[in-house]
Amino acid sequence: xxxxxxxxxxxxxxxxxxxxxxxxxxxxxxxxxxxxxxxxxxxxxxxxxxxxxxxxxxxxxxxxxxxxxxxxxxxxxxxxxxxxxxxxxxxxxxxxxxxxxxxxxxxxxxxxxxxxxxxxxxxxxxxxxxxxxxxxxxxxxxxxxxxxxxxxxxxxxxxxxxxxxxxxxxxxxxxxxxxxxxxxxxxxxxxxxxxxxxxxxxxxxxxxxxxxxxxxxxxxxxxxxxxxxxxxxxxxxxxxxxxxxxxxxxxxxxxxxxxxxxxxxxxxxxxxxxxxxxxxxxxxxxxxxxxxxxxxxxxxxxxxxxxxxxxxxxxxxxxxxxxxxxxxxxxxxxxxxxxxxxxxxxxxxxxxx
Amino acid sequence: xxxxxxxxxxxxxxxxxxxxxxxxxxxxxxxxxxxxxxxxxxxxxxxxxxxxxxxxxxxxxxxxxxxxxxxxxxxxxxxxxxxxxxxxxxxxxxxxxxxxxxxxxxxxxxxxxxxxxxxxxxxxxxxxxxxxxxxxxxxxxxxxxxxxxxxxxxxxxxxxxxxxxxxxxxxxxxxxxxxxxxxxxxxxxxxxxxxxxxxxxxxxxxxxxxxxxxxxxxxxxxxxxxxxxxxxxxxxxxxxxxxxxxxxxxxxxxxxxxxxxxxxxxxxxxxxxxxxxxxxxxxxxxxxxxxxxxxxxxxxxxxxxxxxxxxxxxxxxxxxxxxxxxxxxxxxxxxxxxxxxxxxxxxxxxxxxxxxxxxxxxxxxxxxxxxxxxxxxxxxxxxxxxxxxxxxxxxxxxxxxxxxxxxxxxxxxxxxxxxxxxxxxxxxxxxxxxxxxxxxxxxxxxxxxxxxxxxxxxxxxxxxxxxxxxxxxxxxxxxxxxxxxxxxxxxxxxxxxxxxxxxxxxxxxxxxxxxxxxxxxxxxxxxxxxxxxxxxxxxxxx
Numbered sequence: 001x002x003x004x005x006x007x008x009x010x011x012x013x014x015x016x017x018x019x020x021x022x023x024x025x026x027x028x029x030x031x032x033x034x035x036x037x038x039x040x041x042x043x044x045x046x047x048x049x050x051x052x053x054x055x056x057x058x059x060x061x062x063x064x065x066x067x068x069x070x071x072x073x074x075x076x077x078x079x080x081x082x083x084x085x086x087x088x089x090x091x092x093x094x095x096x097x098x099x100x101x102x103x104x105x106x107x108x109x110x111x112x113x114x115x116x117x118x119x120x121x122x123x124x125x126x127x128x129x130x131x132x133x134x135x136x137x138x139x140x141x142x143x144x145x146x147x148x149x150x151x152x153x154x155x156x157x158x159x160x161x162x163x164x165x166x167x168x169x170x171x172x173x174x175x176x177x178x179x180x181x182x183x184x185x186x187x188x189x190x191x192x193x194x195x196x197x198x199x200x201x202x203x204x205x206x207x208x209x210x211x212x213x214x215x216x217x218x219x220x221x222x223x224x225x226x227x228x229x230x231x232x233x234x235x236x237x238x239x240x241x242x243x244x245x246x247x248x249x250x251x252x253x254x255x256x257x258x259x260x261x262x263x264x265x266x267x268x269x270x271x272x273x274x275x276x277x278x279x280x281x282x283x284x285x286x287x288x289x290x291x292x293x294x295x296x297x298x299x300x301x302x303x304x305x306x307x308x309x310x311x312x313x314x315x316x317x318x319x320x321x322x323x324x325x326x327x328x329x330x331x332x333x334x335x336x337x338x339x340x341x342x343x344x345x346x347x348x349x350x351x352x353x
Numbered sequence: 354x355x356x357x358x359x360x361x362x363x364x365x366x367x368x369x370x371x372x373x374x375x376x377x378x379x380x381x382x383x384x385x386x387x388x389x390x391x392x393x394x395x396x397x398x399x400x401x402x403x404x405x406x407x408x409x410x411x412x413x414x415x416x417x418x419x420x421x422x423x424x425x426x427x428x429x430x431x432x433x434x435x436x437x438x439x440x441x442x443x444x445x446x447x448x449x450x451x452x453x454x455x456x457x458x459x460x461x462x463x464x465x466x467x468x469x470x471x472x473x474x475x476x477x478x479x480x481x482x483x484x485x486x487x488x489x490x491x492x493x494x495x496x497x498x499x500x501x502x503x504x505x506x507x508x509x510x511x512x513x514x515x516x517x518x519x520x521x522x523x524x525x526x527x528x529x530x531x532x533x534x535x536x537x538x539x540x541x542x543x544x545x546x547x548x549x550x551x552x553x554x555x556x557x558x559x560x561x562x563x564x565x566x567x568x569x570x571x572x573x574x575x576x577x578x579x580x581x582x583x584x585x586x587x588x589x590x591x592x593x594x595x596x597x598x599x600x601x602x603x604x605x606x607x608x609x610x611x612x613x614x615x616x617x618x619x620x621x622x623x624x625x626x627x628x629x630x631x632x633x634x635x636x637x638x639x640x641x642x643x644x645x646x647x648x649x650x651x652x653x654x655x656x657x658x659x660x661x662x663x664x665x666x667x668x669x670x671x672x673x674x675x676x677x678x679x680x681x682x683x684x685x686x687x688x689x690x691x692x693x694x695x696x697x698x699x700x701x702x703x704x705x706x707x708x709x710x711x712x713x714x715x716x717x718x719x720x721x722x723x724x725x726x727x728x729x730x731x732x733x734x735x736x737x738x739x740x741x742x743x744x745x746x747x748x749x750x751x752x753x754x755x756x757x758x759x760x761x762x763x764x765x766x767x768x769x770x771x772x773x774x775x776x777x778x779x780x781x782x783x784x785x786x787x788x789x790x791x792x793x794x795x796x797x798x799x800x801x802x803x804x805x806x807x808x809x810x811x812x813x814x815x816x817x818x819x820x821x822x823x824x825x826x827x828x829x830x831x832x833x834x835x836x837x838x839x840x841x842x843x844x845x846x847x848x849x850x851x852x853x854x855x856x857x858x859x860x861x862x863x864x865x866x867x868x869x870x871x872x873x874x875x876x877x878x879x880x881x882x883x884x885x886x887x888x889x890x891x892x893x894x895x
Contacts, residue, residue, distance in 0.1 A: 188570075249463040256419060257478050258450035271468035347468055347513045 017163055030352055031343060042332045049328040050102070054095050057317055066118055076224040085111075097319065098145075108318040112311075124347040125322045129304065131208060133326070138206075139226070140288035147227040147283055148234065155238025160265050162243060174232030193221060204299040222299045226292060230284040238282040241273035248272075275342030282338035290327040299340045366569050367393040367416055372412055372418060372429035374593075385424070386412055387593040395536070398563060398570045400584030402577060402616070404805035408593040409573045411589065413539045416571055417454045418446050431587050434536065451478035454531035457559075459542040462782045463524035465514035471522075472510030475529040482533075490532075497528035499649040500565070501558045520551035524558050531562055538563070538570045544555075544579060548668040548832060549876040551885055556582055556878075557889055573806070577616055578878035581605055582885040589613050601882050616806055622813055622839035626858040629658040632692075633794055633873045634680065639689035641679050648687065649675050650850045657794065662820065664841035666834065672850040673830045680828070681715055694793075713787075714787035718799035720779035724771045730757075730782055731767040737789040744760045756785040759817060777808035784815065788823075796828045803837055804863070834877040838862070846870050 014167060028036075066078055073081075082088050086097060101108060107125035154174070158167045193200035200220045219243070242265060245251060254268045293305030304323055311319035344351050374386035381747035393399050393416075401409045418438030420426050431438040433454065438446060450456075458464035465474060475497070476490035485493070491510070501524040514522060515754045523543055532536050543559065544552040563570050572583045580587055580601075587604045589596040589612070597610040608614050627745055634657035638821045641650040650672050657663050665673045678684035680691055685700035692698070693713070699705050709884060717723040724733055738744040744752050754764055760781040771779055780800060787795050797816070801809040817840055819825060831837060837844060837858070844861040846853040848869050854861065861870065875888060 249458060249460060250466040252421075253456070253458055253464040254466070256414075256417065256450055256456040258447040258452065259477065259481075260444075260447060267469075268466050272466070345468075348515050351513050351516060 005036040031350055034343055038336055042336045044331055045332055050325055053321055053324050059119055093273055110319050111316045112314055125318045127321055132304045132307045139222055142223045144285055145290055147230050151158040151231045152233035152238055156265055157238045159242035174235055177228040179233035181345040182229050183294050183298050186295055189221050189225055192342055204241055204301040222295050224302055225295050234280050234284055238277050241276045242269045245269045245272055274345040278338040278341040282334040286331045286334045289330045355631055364395050366434055368432040370430045372415055373427045374424055375427050378425045378790045385593050389595050393569050395569050396567045398572055398584045399572055400580035400587040401573045402580050403590035409588040410541050410588055413541055413571050413573045427457045452533045453535050455535040457526050457530050457540045460546050461526040467514055470513055471525050472512055475532050478533055497531050501528045519553055519583045520547050523555050526564055527559050534566055538568055538853055540572045542574050550872055553876045578880050581880055581882045583705055619622045626842045628857055630669055631659045632656045633659040635692040637690050638758045639679055639686045641684055641686045653852055656827055660824040660826055661842040662829055662840055663843045664837040666837055667847035671847040674798055677798055710791045712793045714790050714805055715796045716783050716787050716790040716800050718803055720783045723783055726771055729768050734785050734789050741790050756789055760785045776804055780812055794826045798830045
């Protein structure tokens, strides 16, 4: 009996015997070992990034206390504020405190909500970011659910009908959307689908109390905007990765066995093309999480991007640090997944000699 | 599998008339097949031979009604069992391909899809036709693997291509071609990428399969001795034109065409073996490994006499090239020493003096990749002149001219780029570049194996002449025994990183042999159509 995963081809089908091979006599299968290595490497990268984030904020000129409390604050209040936040301690101590908290899930307290009057309405960073993060991930997943299958479909079909009218239309259309600034795409969509034809709302101001369906309806236009922005890249890489393989001797062999063109693309080329495709998909998914602030702004969407921009403006450093760390982690995790897909779809690595 | 009506043996199966095929290169169409007729009867094997560029593969593929991208069939007719393939739409041809006409590619390692198990690729077409269940198809594939004498036929199909050796892959590919019991198989240089010892088994398995299933075949190769074992008739091609066609025995004993006669001319060079006690290189007890891996050389001892040629022979993976890397300093040995003119050579390249570097030069198999494509021939040869001797300007040009003369090229080559040269001319330029350093030892790593027979002969003659003129010593790494016969004084036989024996050519090539030398030498195909049959009989007898 074989366990099969659609589309990934037979490289993904296991005999039960092979699965047992994965853990032979206490020895780790090379794949598991490689994945563990990558994981450790990812953690290390995250640590380096946290140091970079922290030190670049250290390099900003000016005094946080004055910036946050305002010009009116007395020197005593500022000093007290600095002491309270631990700003009087040396940088390495503050880094250790911060990272120590982060490891335990405590990202500190926001600077905002404090004032020279001494009234403290500040909130924990986690409480500020968590709902925004949920919104960002919601928009990103909705977009990914449309964009990734669409890009794969367009890429595979464009490779199949390469140099045909269809291929050209797909290429021209996706290139146009990627070459157009995203805010412009957003405004065009608002014009077409919210203003001229009032099918969707132009504001995507969702909140936690909304039902899933309503959220979906409200995020339709931002999702569509982002889809148009990211499809071209993924589609073109899928097409290129497949066409690149079509000159291989094993593709000619498949043709000479009488395999039809569509089966050649799906079963002979695609299974060997996952690594580059996965890399580009990971890159674009990361963009959906970390790079969508302009689209958020156009649709007044309450995502992390907006929060980060606000936090930078108000010098709310704990929020800035937490958001950037989260962005870095997103990049690292998505690229890690792409790496792992590249490894396990390569039978040379999955099934060593 | 249901037995198709196969017609009677002797009926005409394939009839190609006046086939013309164009190829596109240098911005225009060239004729690469210039009007060839080909007839094949059921159960018959036709050998198609010629040098690279003769159009053998193109013609073989055209027999399936297939032309590679960048080529076009401009005129002619291809009748397969009464059907005209040239005008047949692709989707109809797809039904013939893999079922009635099958193809066996040159490099099985590249022609199997790395993402799928062998058996899934073997039964792909049987499943497409929907006549059999997966289980039946697998059982049949396993039978075929057994018929091809693959080890562990029940399980080998469940491996991925990279988990199986080259010779086994080539047999598995023949099994794949046989899976639908086709009427016609096109073998396109199926053993060219294999070692001679492996080739014997693959040839035997293929011949057996063709006979057992009474399949007609077109066998494409550049090796006359190989085709003599397989084919009933032989057709010789050159530059897309038929030179000669005859029954195999007649072709071998009495070729009529001048070109056909020249095809085995390499085998006519012979050098009287000599030796000398004055050794230019002594390799003593060398072990070497790549990275932290296991040793690939084990206690290697080799002596290279001054002014002589030592051929190192062995299969791929026997450590021939690794040994050359140790001598040149590209791979420092883990143990042992290399003496050059009695002095110890530092293991690492960067510890060696300029003089030591100058005196040992290398020539590679692929002249293409061993030259900078953006440099003119003058620059390529001039570089070592400047580096080792400081020759510049007019002085350098005069020296380059002198070297070009030695390799029998004229001064018009000075300003050309490598891509404007033929394969043989490129290899000559590489020889001149090595000579420019005025070396005492040249290591030739498979320098003729990418070249055609006639060109090979020219290069070998040149190397011999240079040795007589300037007394340079050669280490000649090759797997081609015919080349070894032609130019060596001494022979070193290597197997799995160890030296099996070293001695004068006349001693090594005469019995008694160590077991492995015997295997190696007996595996070299001979121009006798009965050679394979006799050899298999003899081996079974042992």
